[in-house]
Amino acid sequence: MPLINVVLTLVVVGVVLWLINTYIPMQATIKKILNIVVVIVVVLWLLYGFGMLNNSGSIQLPVVK
Numbered sequence: 671m672p673l674i675n676v677v678l679t680l681v682v683v684g685v686v687l688w689l690i691n692t693y694i695p696m697q698a699t700i701k702k703i704l705n706i707v708v709v710i711v712v713v714l715w716l717l718y719g720f721g722m723l724n725n726s727g728s729i730q731l732p733v734v735k
Contacts, residue, residue: 671719671720676716676719679715680712683708683712687704687705687708690704691704691705717729
């Protein structure tokens with residue numbers, strides 16, 4: 671996964687989340703839940719993208735030599 675794609679995706683997700691938090695009125699608890707879900711999804715996407723997490727759910731740490 672090219673680094674520019676990762677950075678652009680993170681920027682777009684951040685801007686969309688900021689727009690939702692700023693301009694859509696909702697309770698504070700719902701905003702917290704939404705923010706937590708987005709962060710979890712982004713972290714999982716990054717783990718899949720960098721190959722540290724595979725489809726079976728097992729975590730593969732890189733080998734340092």
